[in-house]
Amino acid sequence: MSYERILGDLAERDERIVVMTAENRAAIRGLPARLGSRFIDTGITEMTLVGMATGLALRGRIPVVHALAAFLTLRAYEFIRTDIGITGVPVKLVGYVPGILSEANGPTHQAIEDLALMRAIPGLRVFCPADGPELVAGLPHIVADPHPWYIRYVDAAARLPHTGEFAIGRAEVHGDDGGTPPDVSLVACGYTAGEAHGAAEILRQDGLRVHVVNLRTLVPVDESALLEAARADLVVTVEDHRRVGGLHSRLCELLVARGLRANVRAVAIEDWFTPALLADAIVHAGLDAGSIAARTRAWLSQLEVDHVR
Amino acid sequence: MTTRHRPPLTPAQLADLQDLALAVRAHCVRMAGGGGCFLGASLSCADLVVYLYRHVLQVDPRQPDREDRDWFLLSKGHDVPALYGTLAELGFFPRERLAKHLSPDDCLYWHPNRGVPGVEYHSGSLGHLLAVGAGVALDLKLRGHDQKVYVLLGDGELNEGSVWEAVLVAAAHRLDNLIVVVDRNGFQANLRTEELVPLEPIADKFRAFGWYAAGVDGHDFNALHDVFSELGGSDGRPRAVIATTVRGRGLRNLEARADRWFCRLSDGEVAGFLAELRGGGAVDLDTPGLVVR
Numbered sequence: 001m002s003y004e005r006i007l008g009d010l011a012e013r014d015e016r017i018v019v020m021t022a023e024n025r026a027a028i029r030g031l032p033a034r035l036g037s038r039f040i041d042t043g044i045t046e047m048t049l050v051g052m053a054t055g056l057a058l059r060g061r062i063p064v065v066h067a068l069a070a071f072l073t074l075r076a077y078e079f080i081r082t083d084i085g086i087t088g089v090p091v092k093l094v095g096y097v098p099g100i101l102s103e104a105n106g107p108t109h110q111a112i113e114d115l116a117l118m119r120a121i122p123g124l125r126v127f128c129p130a131d132g133p134e135l136v137a138g139l140p141h142i143v144a145d146p147h148p149w150y151i152r153y154v155d156a157a158a159r160l161p162h163t164g165e166f167a168i169g170r171a172e173v174h175g176d177d178g179g180t181p182p183d184v185s186l187v188a189c190g191y192t193a194g195e196a197h198g199a200a201e202i203l204r205q206d207g208l209r210v211h212v213v214n215l216r217t218l219v220p221v222d223e224s225a226l227l228e229a230a231r232a233d234l235v236v237t238v239e240d241h242r243r244v245g246g247l248h249s250r251l252c253e254l255l256v257a258r259g260l261r262a263n264v265r266a267v268a269i270e271d272w273f274t275p276a277l278l279a280d281a282i283v284h285a286g287l288d289a290g291s292i293a294a295r296t297r298a299w300l301s302q303l304e305v306d307h308v309r
Numbered sequence: 310m311t312t313r314h315r316p317p318l319t320p321a322q323l324a325d326l327q328d329l330a331l332a333v334r335a336h337c338v339r340m341a342g343g344g345g346c347f348l349g350a351s352l353s354c355a356d357l358v359v360y361l362y363r364h365v366l367q368v369d370p371r372q373p374d375r376e377d378r379d380w381f382l383l384s385k386g387h388d389v390p391a392l393y394g395t396l397a398e399l400g401f402f403p404r405e406r407l408a409k410h411l412s413p414d415d416c417l418y419w420h421p422n423r424g425v426p427g428v429e430y431h432s433g434s435l436g437h438l439l440a441v442g443a444g445v446a447l448d449l450k451l452r453g454h455d456q457k458v459y460v461l462l463g464d465g466e467l468n469e470g471s472v473w474e475a476v477l478v479a480a481a482h483r484l485d486n487l488i489v490v491v492d493r494n495g496f497q498a499n500l501r502t503e504e505l506v507p508l509e510p511i512a513d514k515f516r517a518f519g520w521y522a523a524g525v526d527g528h529d530f531n532a533l534h535d536v537f538s539e540l541g542g543s544d545g546r547p548r549a550v551i552a553t554t555v556r557g558r559g560l561r562n563l564e565a566r567a568d569r570w571f572c573r574l575s576d577g578e579v580a581g582f583l584a585e586l587r588g589g590g591a592v593d594l595d596t597p598g599l600v601v602r
Contacts, residue, residue, distance in 0.1 A: 018451075037451055040482075047471040048440040048478045055444020058430065079471075082434050083441060087423070 003027055003155060006136050007064060008034045010143055017143065018056055021066040022049040024096050027153060028066060046071050050079035050091070057089035062143060069095025069111035069152065070102070077117055084148045085121040091148050093118075098152040099240030100273065100282050101191060107272040116245020118150040119219055125168075126219040128152045130193035131159040134216065137166040152190050159194025160214065168217055171225035174200065175211035182209040184296055185229035188238035189215040189247050192267075195282065196238040198289025203296060218247060226254055230262040234303060236296050240287055243268035265299050267292050315538040318531055322364075326530045329398055330359045331586055334559050336394030336407055338574070338582045344411040345573030346419060347387040349556040349563060353494035353527070354461060355391040357552055360533045361459060361490070362395050370400040373426045379456050382442045385463030385492065386420040386432030393417060393425065401427035436469030439489065443479045446487040457486045465497025468506050473518070476547075480519030483545035489515075491549065492527065494556040498570050515549040527552030561591035569594070 008031050011017040019031050020040045032039040040056075042049045046067050053063035065072075072095050073080070084091050095111055102109040118126050125147045129135035132155045142149050145168060163172055174197060175182060184203060188196035193214040200210040213229045215222060229235055230251070237248040248266040255262055273285040282288045286295070318326070333355050341348040362368070366379045383392050390410075397404045402425065409415035416424040420433030432438050442460040449456050466472060479487050491511060495501055502508050512522040521544070525536040533552070540548050557563035560582055563572075574582070574596060581592035 040447065042478045043481065045474045045478055047436075048443070048474045051437060051440020051471070051475065052444035052447060052478070054430075055441040055446070056448050057444075058441070059445055059448035061448060078434065079437065079440075082431075083437060086431055 001136050003132065003135055003139070003153070004030055006139050007031065010140060011035055011038060011064075014062070016060060016062045018061050018063050019066070020049060020053055020056075020063050022046050022071070024067050027094075027096060027155065046076040047079050050076045050093075051083055053091045054083040054089055057091050062090050062092065064092045064094060064143065066094045066096060068109060069098035069114050070109050073111055073114040073117050073150070080118075080124070081121050085124055088123040088148055090146055092142060092151060093149065094151045094153050096153045098154075099190060099192075100278065100285060100287060101154065101240075103278045103281055104275045106275045110272060112240065112242050112269050112273070113245065114150070114152070115218060115239070115241050115247070116249070119245065119250070123147060124219070125149045125217065126152075127217050128190035129154055129216065130188075130190060130214055131156045133158050134162060134166070137162070138216065141166060141168055154191050156191065156194070159191070160197035160212070166216065169220035169222055171216060171222035172214040173211060173225055173228075174214070176209065178209065181231035181233070182211045183233050184208055184210045184300065185213060185232040185235045186210065186238055186292070186296070187213045187215065187226065187229050187235060187247065187251060189218055190240060192238050192240045192287050195287055195289045195292055199238075199292035199296065202289060202293040206297070208300075215247065218250060221250055221254075223254060226251055227258070227260070230255060230260060230264075233263065234296065234300055235262050235264045236267060236292070236299070237264065238267045238287070238292055240285070241268060243270065263299075263303055265295070267295060315534070318534050323530055326359060326363060329363060329395075330356050332398050333359055333391060333394035334586055335583055336397065337390040338560075338579055338586065340390045340393070340407065340410045341572045341574045342576060342579040345571060346390045346410070347570065348390070348572040348574075349496070349566070349569055350385065350388040350463065350492070350494065351390040352558045352560065352563070353554040353556045354385075354388050354492040355394070355558070356528045356530065357461065357490055357492060357533070357554070358391045358395045360530055360537075362399055364534065365537050366459065367456065368427070370396075370427070373401060377454070377456060380429055380442065380445050380458040382429050382432070382438040382458065382460045383421055384432050384438035384442075384460050385435065385466050388463070388492070389419070389421040392421060392428065396425070396427040435463065435466040436471035439472055439475040439479070443475055443482070443484055443487055446479070446484040447482055449486055450482075450484065455486070457488060459488045459490060461490045461492060463497070464491055464493045464495065464502050464508060464511070467491070467508050467511065468497070476515065476518045476520065479547045484547045485543055485545050488540065488548040488550065491551045492554055493551050494554045496556045496565075496567060496570070499567060501567070512549065512551050515551075519546060520549050521546040522549040522551060524551045524553065527554035528558055560585055562594055566594075
């Protein structure tokens, strides 16, 4: 089941759904034929796209809106905040090629502050599927939810095994449940959750007990899963987003709010990532499984040195 | 809604409009006391708002949300006292509520929000509600409904690129049920529009973008009646009415004072202006000019 197929199926069953785009049709090329006038292309106009989606929502529609993640969340930010955010109309914003997925486009196309921006808008919810199957599993829940949403689009084949049903605000946790805290928790969301899963496999070969938390939704966040993860000797957050304002920040905010201490480290993007095809870009950015595992080992060694001292 | 060819205003209708506009201006003046308001812009669009609510918009004060209503979106949100005053006079909410202007106990603040009955959507940041209106108009088209969507823009607001983006897209989607009214009072916050970013010829700009456009004296009810009577049609072109107005209209010493964009009037000025509206002499301004931007 593809994203396009499930979105078309949902829209055919519910006439409130309109599919909109600022001429970003890559993920929805077949939908004009299926939806007719309920497929609305405004041209390269992210501001008007968001404003018109708001107007359609005021008339009872559920607009599912597509544009490149960088242009949607940056060019149209004030429209998302002011038109959608102030009243919370149920517009679903789908950001295409977010984070590392912009590959070789260069910094203009790098949506690596989108989670910080969207998280800063009250009432706006954020879905970061790890792969295509998770996006497809989550989409019906997101569309049915009365809140506005930002969705980080991804169409990759399954990047980690998915356990259990999708639920908004509930993380997917991978690792043995021995009842005691693991040595390492890798907390991730989005495409890089697959790399965190791969890093865990590598680290387990060292005899380490490793849990992987795939958050799925960053807003609302699964606080109990984060608090459980924070009981590990080392917590590593993994995200293809700047260290500021995304998953790493969210975890740290929670720990501070609860007065808890943990050894938290971040695998994130510090400024811009080197543009290249995905397989190369992710390695250059240090976001691949091998890099995550190597940095985790180094942090663990440092913790042991500090402990001996 | 088809083209409305309507008879001219009767003397009684004209008198009714003048009375209503006077009452709305008086509300605006009272709101400029206390914490103040954007009085000049409110007075420039007061006749437009009054005319639209009395003779164009199909709305029901007792059921502001009824499904078959026309939509009015105030995109230049800082002139909301004119809208508050009109809505109160038409019975959308009690006139007494206007005394709560700027009170934290109510939601009648310097820009509109839909907590006020009759206010369709919030604004304040310029360049937003034309696109929102286009979305409403598109939905009406998709459903085959014949209501219309009116969006009041300021002329200074035409500086915003998002306005012209939405103008392009509305034409592309053939939204002839979308009507823009530009309150062409010639000023933006601090300066005459033509001194800062020249806008003329405005009507030709809309035409070049695929719109039907007409000009009118925005204080002449008979002229407004003519223009809006001939505005219908289903040729696919969105409509723009460029209404020439005077900032501060009705208060002689306030008109065309660029330093009086935002007004916080003394009690004496409020009383004097209320008397001037009812035929008294022009009031000398004693509080210093205020510009808040």
